[in-house]
Amino acid sequence: MTTLTSTSAEADAVAFMESLPVVRWDDIEAAAEVTERIARRIGEDKDLLRLLVDRVLRTPELREKCECHALDDKIVIWDAPEKGLQIRLRLANTDQYESVHNHRYSFTALILAGAYNHTLYATDQPLDETADVTRFWPHFLREERAGRCITLDHEQLHTTIAEPETVSLVIQSTAQKQRAFMIRRDDGTVSYRYGAADETAERRAEVRMSDERLQHWIARLYALGVL
Template sequence: MTETMTAGAATLDERAAVAFMSSLPTVRWDDIETAAEVTEQIARRIGDDRALLRALVDRVRRTPELRQKCECHALDDKIVIWDAPERGLRIRLRLANTDQYERVHNHRYSFTAYILSGAYQHTLYATDQPLDETADVSRFWPYFIREEPAGRCITLDHEQLHTTITEPETISLMIQSPARKQRAFMIRRSDGQVWWRQGAADESAERRAEVQMSDQRFEHWVSRLEAIGVL
């Protein structure tokens, strides 16, 4: 990392925040171990600098291409604070909702998550079956179970099956790779229901409207991030 990556600031305006983010290195996600090292440094630098993180969140309000990527889902919401897929850097806040249930899933992208507040109950799974509508929920076997507390970084390949059960309002800074596949597999452990998560480009207009974060919800999260001490 450059010297800029290690310098803190008491206050930061939008221009300085953008200049810093533009200086971040490109991440080569085809080497997951190297990507983990680089993205952990980036995640900790951003997540530990409240002034920088606040400037980036404030900027989302005035940046339509980021604001339209902010979404609400059943288990968590997201605020996208930087999007440079050509450099392997989509960076967002993952904001856990109160309701949680266990779903074994993978992702369309590889990612690093830096837990800023709260904790994950994290389980990795293996299976010996195709990931399709015929998947049997009893044939996903946990082989790694660990609590991931605030302050920990984890990096997962897009093919890895896992679950994360979070405490309410667990906040994570996530850095994700460009999409590696068109859809991600999900199966609910309680009843075996299978579905897929697609990218925005493959979703209907109705689905996009359904998940779009409202201004009221955005401001709710800004207030909560301030109260929790993330901003």
């Protein structure tokens, strides 16, 4: 596998990342202010972002966190759980379907390329296998385009339908619960998303991003003007 670049500037990039503040996600409004500043600082500095992506290729603990899923893939570029900071690129795949879901973590996302339709939902029922897909009510709908930054609490139910290859810079908290709820709008199928610590070895192997897929995404990030 080839790397993007190798310069002494990497040390400066790492020093900058290590200087990022602790994020207190229990105050979601304060967390939104801090993480938006961080996201824009990183996302709008292509030299910094290139160095961080390049570093992933040579940092096994980050490389192992890069994953492929049905709707999107992710490249983790920084992981500092002690500060409430995991930073990654979210990469939308071509095939999309609508799944009302929450997350195990709260997060901020800065759209770097592309767009998606974003809907927030409310419900009055338990989030388990008994959930009725007709009892999730949309109360907010907006198109999120490049340059927009959003922050969501881990309990918020929402859907995102992304244009192919939509890229977001995501800053997330540590996990706030063991599993996240998901229900498909088309057929009402309920499933859950777990963290790596609660997944089987077979599941970890299934979602691990291949070297070829990672190189594909790096090339696309250049083509899309993200890097």
